[in-house]
Amino acid sequence: MRQIVLDTETTGLDWKSGDRVIEIGCVELLDRKLTGRHYHVYINPKRAIDPGAMAVHGITNEFLVDKPVFKDIVEEFEEFVAGGELVIHNATFDVGFLNNELSLLGRPTLAAICPSVIDTLKLAKEQNPGKKASLNALCSFHEIDNTHRTLHGALLDAELLADVYLAMTRGQESLIMVLEEPVPQMDDSEGGGLTERPPLRVLRASDAELTDHDKVLGEISKANKGHCLWAPPAPVVAS
Structure with missing residues (x-):
């Protein structure tokens, strides 16, 4: 199972208004383990970065002047x-x-090259309704050190998110291990077939215990005015 934990930084909040991607960070998980492979690139958006976005990620227009445009990196991104x-x-x-x-x-689009997408924001809200679900909040909740995250950064955030995702889905690892365990094979040379089970020991109640049991049931039935599932309905007396 190959998974890619991904994050981006952008010039603003709305691609429909012309905002563009300026940073992509990805880390690879294979069978729920970090492989050490990652993909990271800065991109020249050919437009100015909104001041509000710059305050979040700290990436400046001047820094991106000599960076490649998206068409120059698209093939390597798709390949990863x-x-x-x-x-x-x-x-x-x-x-x-x-x-x-x-x-x-x-x-x-991504749907054509990647089989599916897991949204950890949605997953966090399902697991803990009403709780904060930002990346910082999830790091705190799962005790993941994010003290070095002073600004947003695509690769750093992808690395933190990988740890968060593994913590959020921790029970799945043991399930996968159980499913992958080989079925034990029988060796005919050692007898084969099913092992004969020893006879079960049956303990039956004594007469005194049965009497005490009936007495307790009678007391319960009396307290509930006969409305008990085990008690037969009272016979209807014809007038």
Whole structure:
């Protein structure tokens, strides 16, 4: 099972208004283990970054001047994520931006190259309704050190999200291990067939115990005025 934990940074909040992707960070999980492989790139958006966005991630227009445009990195990005299940926090945001970038180049959307997307924001809200579900809040809840996260960054946030996702889905690892255990094979040379079970010992109640039992049931039935499932209905007396 190959999964790609992904995050982006952008010039603003709305790709429909012309905002663009300026950073992509991905880390790879294979069978729920970090492989050490990652993908990270800064991108020149050919437009100015909104001051509000710059305050969040700290990436400046000047820093991106000499960085490649999206069409120069699209093939290597597609190659890295292809075939992997995407794990994204607030997936609608990142997927919307990336699909916009791909469509501007006439290329297939993420759904065509990745089998599915897990939204950890949605997952967190399902697991803990009413609780804060930001990446910082989830790091705190799952005791993951994020003290070095002073600003948002695509690769750093993807690395933190990978730890958060593994903590959120911790029970799945043992389930996978159980499913993958081989079925034990019988050796005919050692007798084969089913092992004969020893006879079961049956303990029956004594007469005194049965009498005491009936007495207790009678007391319960009396207290409930006969409305007990085990008590037969009282006979109807004809008038």
